[in-house]
Amino acid sequence: MCCSLEESLNDDVVQTPTDSCAAPYTQWRKRGLLLFLFISSLFRFMTEAVTSLFFFSVEPKLISLLLSPCLHPCPVTVTMSFVVDSVIMFTSQVFFFGFGWLFFMRQLFKDYEVRQYVVQVVFSVTFAFSCTMFELIIFEILGALSSSSRYFHWKLNLYVILLVLIFVVPFYIGYFVVSNIRLLQRQKLLFACVVWFTFMYFFWKLGDPFPILSPKHGILSIEQLISRVGVIGVTLMALLSGFGAVNCPYTYMSYFLRNVTDSDILALERRLLQTMDMIVSKKKRIAMTRRQMYQRGEDQSKQTGFWGMIKSVTSSPPGSENLSLIQQEVDALEELSRQLFLETVDLQATKERIEYSKTFQGKYFNFLGYFFSIYCVWKIFMATINIVFDRVGKTDPVTRGIEITVNYLGIQFDVKFWSQHISFILVGIIIVTSIRGLLITLTKFFYAISSSKSSNVIVLVLAQIMGMYFVSSVLLMRMSMPLEYRTIVTQVLGELQFNFYHRWFDVIFLVSALSSILFLYLAHKQAPEKHMTM
């Protein structure tokens, strides 16, 4: 998550030279963002590294004794504060909705025309309610708003999000998929319902192989739905996280950059143009032969009737045989030209990255790459340890960090005050980086695979993924918060087996990271061999 944020900044920065001259404002914004990134990445790394290094340390009971429950502001009257809180929540939701709307218009759909406003509304609503969940966590830590209204809004938000993720979005996905298929135009609604029912069936079946529920839950309880959404979301998070953790150092470190010279690129371009010229000359021959055949009246399509068919089987005129031979050669050459084009693009991209790595920002990212490769190796190691030793973390990084500083380093400070603020900052950073990282990954994905026909469907699928991702990050974030803040999440989300989710995350993370390493290794090995054959 953190990595894709830097990657995105990398892309932003690399593309600046080709844009029209950027206003000074954008330059300062980029510099500020860089600074923020550096500090936040350092902070994140330090907290995780320090706490994990001491995992054989003492029991945390000492700390829970020291920490007393945080003070909440006393409400004047219950209803009055409830109204005020609801107004605050509603305004923030409207704000998030507007942000989602703008993001959709400016970033995702900047090359397309929005014809179905439903899609935009659904996307913005999903985004707004997901962000509100994160906002409620922040309020929980800060102690803003009264606890009863917080609880109410949690429940409300959760129900709405589940409604949207399980009923609204899949139905619209089915509807738009069906409207793309020409055969089923007439009974759109019916087929959309059919698709939705199939989705619900598979969604329900998803819960069977996992030990996520205790038997005391009924069929229609909220826990059934949340648990399944959580499983899908956690799998997605772990996959993205694993791939990102490996890809991040690979793209940043210039150690992996192959050496590309200008003459390599020129030679490849020359080959490409030669191939295109050969294709052109062959096509000219085909066109001329076809024209001559047409003028001589030897048109193959004119052979009708029984005898015509027999004749065309036994004796085809020599022109057409020649034609099919040349056509085959043309097809092969076209395939070659496509490959050469892709290779040239690859080489150009590598050359640009080499040039970028010589600049100051490039050097900074290179340094960050070494940093992240150590972090990545550490995370893989910890995931393995967690799985092998079946370790379940009991405390969060903040409490651990405080306990370490208090016990080992002997620094005395107001634990209560600092734990609240540090966990607020930490959780805030995690939230912001994961939101931004996800939005950027979604945008890249969207640009890569969408076309004018399928853009609606793809945006809705992305909205679904985004919703599930955010719900499960709330689930997993429980581990990063001190005990007294966890209770609200446990209360609202019900009696889920939280430990299962963490274990599942570790497993999928490990699988994803290892397979990305294998994949990148193979891709890296294959590339220089391609150039050797030139």
Add this chain to the structure above:
Amino acid sequence: MASLDRVKVLVLGDSGVGKSSLVHLLCQNQVLGNPSWTVGCSVDVRVHDYKEGTPEEKTYYIELWDVGGSVGSASSVKSTRAVFYHSVNGIILVHDLTNKKSSQNLYRWTLEALNKDSSPTGVIVTNGDYDREQFAENPVPLLMIGTKFDQIPENKRNEVLTRTAFLSEDFNAEEINLDCTNPRYLAAGSSNAVKLSRFFDKVKWYHFPVNIITGFTDRKRFNFKSLHYD
């Protein structure tokens, strides 16, 4: 010079507007059955009768280079695409009539192609700026084709057609609106076919004065006006 024998026309436009279907229709006189994404560049050849119907009729090959991709591609893709923009005789700009953004992106496409053009007429276009006067003096012949004509609903047709008429005036180009899955739009004798053959004649004529002074360029423009059968 070898380039005297070759007539190269670029077909530019956003991803998914129907360039490959259009090129297939123009060259093979058939509808493309299974359009798929163009990777890199695909070339096809059209046999064109220059000055058809007159005693000076000659048959030429016109190469249609269909360059794939979008305007917002990565700079590595753009620099690789620039390889195809050398010594171009004409440009066909394709946009989707149902998608306004594809028409707006045509400005950027033209700038991209003309920036990389190594032709000695040396049109220096500033990066990111669009200036109408430069297009007025630009000698490269342009043709605008709007696709998916059949997919516009009846009530929006006038609005769309006025918009595209303004656009083609900006480019100082002729305009054709058609549906790539229906060959009757380019049937022989229709006004679209006449415009098309006029464009190809222009393109053929353009490539001769390659290394000349501005005086001759003006005369060439005067000759263009005489070709208009209004």
